[in-house]
Amino acid sequence: MESIPGGSYGDQYAGAKDFDFVEFVRRPTTIARLISVLFAIVVFGCISAAGYISTSTLTTHCIFNNNSDACHYGVAIGVLAFLACLFFLAVDVQFSSISNVSTRKQLVTADLGFSGIWTFLWFVGFCFLADQWRKSSIKTTYQTNHARAAIAFSFFSVFSWVTLTLMALQRYRQGDGFENNDSPPPYSNEYQGGYSGPTDHKSPYASFPQPSGENPPNSYQQPPHIPPEQPFGVPPTTSPPVMTEYNVPSY
Numbered sequence: 001m002e003s004i005p006g007g008s009y010g011d012q013y014a015g016a017k018d019f020d021f022v023e024f025v026r027r028p029t030t031i032a033r034l035i036s037v038l039f040a041i042v043v044f045g046c047i048s049a050a051g052y053i054s055t056s057t058l059t060t061h062c063i064f065n066n067n068s069d070a071c072h073y074g075v076a077i078g079v080l081a082f083l084a085c086l087f088f089l090a091v092d093v094q095f096s097s098i099s100n101v102s103t104r105k106q107l108v109t110a111d112l113g114f115s116g117i118w119t120f121l122w123f124v125g126f127c128f129l130a131d132q133w134r135k136s137s138i139k140t141t142y143q144t145n146h147a148r149a150a151i152a153f154s155f156f157s158v159f160s161w162v163t164l165t166l167m168a169l170q171r172y173r174q175g176d177g178f179e180n181n182d183s184p185p186p187y188s189n190e191y192q193g194g195y196s197g198p199t200d201h202k203s204p205y206a207s208f209p210q211p212s213g214e215n216p217p218n219s220y221q222q223p224p225h226i227p228p229e230q231p232f233g234v235p236p237t238t239s240p241p242v243m244t245e246y247n248v249p250s251y
Contacts, residue, residue, distance in 0.1 A: 019093065029092065029167050036160040037085045042153040043125075044078030047071050050146035053138065063143045064132035074129055074150055077121050081157070084114055105175055112168035119161040126154040 024030055051071045052060045064070035091107055098104055129151045136147075 019096070024093065027092075029164070030089065032160055032163045032167065033085045033089050033092075036157060036164065037082055039153045039157040039160060040078045040081040040085070043150050043157065044075045044082070046146040046150040046153075047074045047078070050143050051075075051150070053143075061138075063136060063138050063147055064129060065135040066138075067132050070129055070132040074125055074154070077118070077125055081118055081122075081161075084118070088114075101175070105172075108168060108171050108175060112165065112172050115161055115165040115168050119158060119165055122154055122157040122161055126151060126158060129154060 051063055051074070053063060054060050062068045062071040088111055091111075095104070095107070098107075129147075133147050133151060
């Protein structure tokens, strides 16, 4: 899985996009897993095909210095590596649909731990098979070709699984930093004078201008008191009577 900024453990959030097979096959992680699958098939296939010699109907001997442990070891780590790569390929396909960050962390941690252990086991297997083959006296052309192929691809598997380990480590660090990030989410509902988009972009609308003057911008001034209007023909109750100069004529 590739490094995607803002994603969780090396991938985008669930439902971000549909599965693209071509893009999935082109990922470096997918390519490294497929190469590891091929190497594992060659190792346990060569040992299974020509690694045992039948001396009788009930007895077989390993071509690696008659040490059955060497043959069993090569077949075991090859088969388990093959199955593990298929499992993690299936996980990679469904990874984008997993919305639980804790589940993602567990899967990436399992990938990191398994890849690191199998890197060490492949190195041990290469050294073990090469040493036993050096001491072996059974060296026909058919057996020699298969034994050398098993030893060579055990050595190549060390580098392919180192690559998977480093990729898993990068994804783990990426996701661990995502969980420990205390920054606000990429979209905020807080009003900022207009639509609030991603935090790394400016708001498309300016905030409402504030008045300038002697008073502070947010200060409140009470308006002057205006007495209510009196109905027509009704004198005010609190004001003194209005004196006029008109006198009523006498008849």
